[in-house]
Each structure stands twice: as structure tokens, then as C-alpha cells.
Amino acid sequence: MSVLEVAALSRLTPVWDELISGLTVGVLLTDHRGQVLATNDVAAELMRLSRSDLLTGNRPAGWQVRDDTGAPMPDWAELAGQVLRANSPMSTPMVIGRSGQPQSRIWVDYHAVRVQGRNRVLMLLQPVHTDMPHSRGLIDPLTGLPGRILLLDRLEQSLVRARTQGVLSTLVLVDVHQLAEFNRLHGFDRGDELLTTLAGRLREGMSDDRTVARYGGDEFAVIAEHPSGTGEEIAEQIRQTAGWPMRIGRRRVRPGLRVSWVTTDGNAPVHSVLARAEQQLQH
Incomplete structure (x- = not known):
């Protein structure tokens, strides 16, 4: 991360923390490489990581993220680049695994945003409820298959x-x-x-x-x-x-x-x- 980016982030952090500290949804802000610039405690809890791990990119042994078919997810750099290139929202299910802990199933909405003149990706994380895919129109109501x-x-x-x-x-x-x-x-x-x-x-x-x-x-x-x-x-x-x-x-x-x-x-x-x-x- 460049000196300018660090300086900009230091100015952003107090405002960011004040805005999102009370939210019940997980929030991540990343750059185009998938580097997490800011986050909240809810996101860290859903990802089964500490805020420090999220911000530094550290991933403990045994931690893994897959889609709901069991296949490994693309890394965040790929996903961030995809969202920014398309300049349109994207949604994905994620299953977070951590040794010795039950799996965490979450839904992630990605949005391309501009923050202080730079292209960023805003990620909103929510726990997956059984009716969420149906309520979002993702599951075909007749066959029960993905739509x-x-x-x-x-x-x-x-x-x-x-x-x-x-x-x-x-x-x-x-x-x-x-x-x-x-x-x-x-x-x-x-x-x-x-x-x-x-x-x-x-x-x-x-x-x-x-x-x-x-x-x-x-x-x-x-x-x-x-x-x-x-x-x-x-x-x-x-x-x-x-x-x-x-x-x-x-x-x-x-x-x-x-x-x-x-x-x-x-x-x-x-x-x-x-x-x-x-x-x-x-x-």
C-alpha cells in the first residue's frame, strides 16, 4: 500500500468506524487487489477471523473459504477486479471453514464504489438463512434448482x-x-x-x-x-x-x-x- 493510500485510510478510519460500528451487517472495503482497507466486527465474526487478520491478509491454519458447492472460491483480487471491470453489483454465497468450529454460511454482496476519488469494492456480509435464496429470487420455485x-x-x-x-x-x-x-x-x-x-x-x-x-x-x-x-x-x-x-x-x-x-x-x-x-x- 502506498504512503498516499495509508494517509488517506488514516483519515477515513474514524469516520468509517462511526458510521458502521452499530450495523448488524458485516462490511468490508477493499481496493482493486482485494486488500481489505476497513472492516467492522460483524464482518470479522462472520469470516471467523479477527479484524487484524482481515486487515493484514493473515489467514490462520485450517481456515478456508468455499462456495456452496464445496469448490474453492476465487481469491479476493479476482473478485474485486471482476466487480470493478463490470462496474455492476455481484452476489455470491460463501462457506467459511475453520478447524474445530462449525461452518459459517454467509451471503456476500459486492458493489463497485468511489472513495476519495479511488475505485473500491464494498462488500456487505450477511448470515445465510434458509429462505434467503428463495426471497432473492435465486432459486427457481418450481424445480428448487438455482435460477x-x-x-x-x-x-x-x-x-x-x-x-x-x-x-x-x-x-x-x-x-x-x-x-x-x-x-x-x-x-x-x-x-x-x-x-x-x-x-x-x-x-x-x-x-x-x-x-x-x-x-x-x-x-x-x-x-x-x-x-x-x-x-x-x-x-x-x-x-x-x-x-x-x-x-x-x-x-x-x-x-x-x-x-x-x-x-x-x-x-x-x-x-x-x-x-x-x-x-x-x-x-
Whole structure:
């Protein structure tokens, strides 16, 4: 940290402490490298660290942070840079582990802000309650799968891990072909039953380290990370898992599915990966 930054922070600290000391939400202010510039006691408690550890970057032995799938989170420098480049808010779930202590599940909202003329990232931390993903519209109410917003966040995290850990990330889109016609012939209740059955098959057929989400009204998505290959085997596994005949009401139905996939080393942005997968799905 430069001398100017230290001087600016020393002027900021009394005002900051006065503003946030009574808040019940955890607050962190970081620079573009993820260096914590200021924080409060609530944030330290939620992160299972002392304020000193947060400010100095020290992490005790046995302390780790993962997303809610169990995968390691990108470091804060990556997340801070992502928020500042996009200049838009981002939200992520975190699971904090510490040897000998129960896990702490928190929700983090990231905001790009300007403080004394410099670009900073403001992080708001809250403990995760069981209904928080539903109340934020992150969970699809019909299938119980992550919805589109959470899918985009998981995909972004997967791309960061691919870039930083040397793995590959594959996005698979699954389209339920002619769902509107099925609803017209059999009713929307049967269409919903078809979707929930497919969601259950995909969730049970995929390993825990893969994200299964509802991408749209008639589309599902799966995110998988793997050391090598093109993702074709993953797409075929998904096709086999979801494509078996099922009983909907009194009818035996074989769902018509279209599947597309894109594999990347993480250097393509989220919107490009999605656009390519959608284009392949249409053709």
C-alpha cells in the first residue's frame, strides 16, 4: 500500500468506524487487489477471523473459504477486479471453514464504489438463512434448482477457477423441445410435472461438484469442471440421464431434448459462453 493510500485510510478510519460500528451487517472495503482497507466486527465474526487478520491478509491454519458447492472460491483480487471491470453489483454465497468450529454460511454482496476519488469494492456480509435464496429470487420455485441469476454467478466463478487453476469449464444447455405444444395438449400442470421430473433426474444424476440450474422456461443448464477433454462426454451423460421415458399422469412420455455444450479454459467472458451455447442449441 502506498504512503498516499495509508494517509488517506488514516483519515477515513474514524469516520468509517462511526458510521458502521452499530450495523448488524458485516462490511468490508477493499481496493482493486482485494486488500481489505476497513472492516467492522460483524464482518470479522462472520469470516471467523479477527479484524487484524482481515486487515493484514493473515489467514490462520485450517481456515478456508468455499462456495456452496464445496469448490474453492476465487481469491479476493479476482473478485474485486471482476466487480470493478463490470462496474455492476455481484452476489455470491460463501462457506467459511475453520478447524474445530462449525461452518459459517454467509451471503456476500459486492458493489463497485468511489472513495476519495479511488475505485473500491464494498462488500456487505450477511448470515445465510434458509429462505434467503428463495426471497432473492435465486432459486427457481418450481424445480428448487438455482435460477438464472445464481447460474450466471456460478458460471463466472467456474471460469475464474478455470483460468487460475488450469482446468476446463463446460456449460451444457438442455432444451425441452416443444414444451409449449405439450402444455397445450396435456395442460400446464402436466408440463410442470415434466419439468420437475427432469430437474430431479439431472440433480440426482450429476455429482455434487456440478451445478444444475433452470436457465429458462424450457431450458436447464449444467456447469462442470474437468482437467481435460471437450465436454462431449458430459453432454452425452446429461442426455442419457434426462432422456429416458417417464410417466406423467397416466401417460408414458419420452421427453424430446436438444443439448448443446461449450468448453472453455476460462478466458471467454460469461456472455460469450452463453451466447455460443445458445447458438449451438438453435442449430
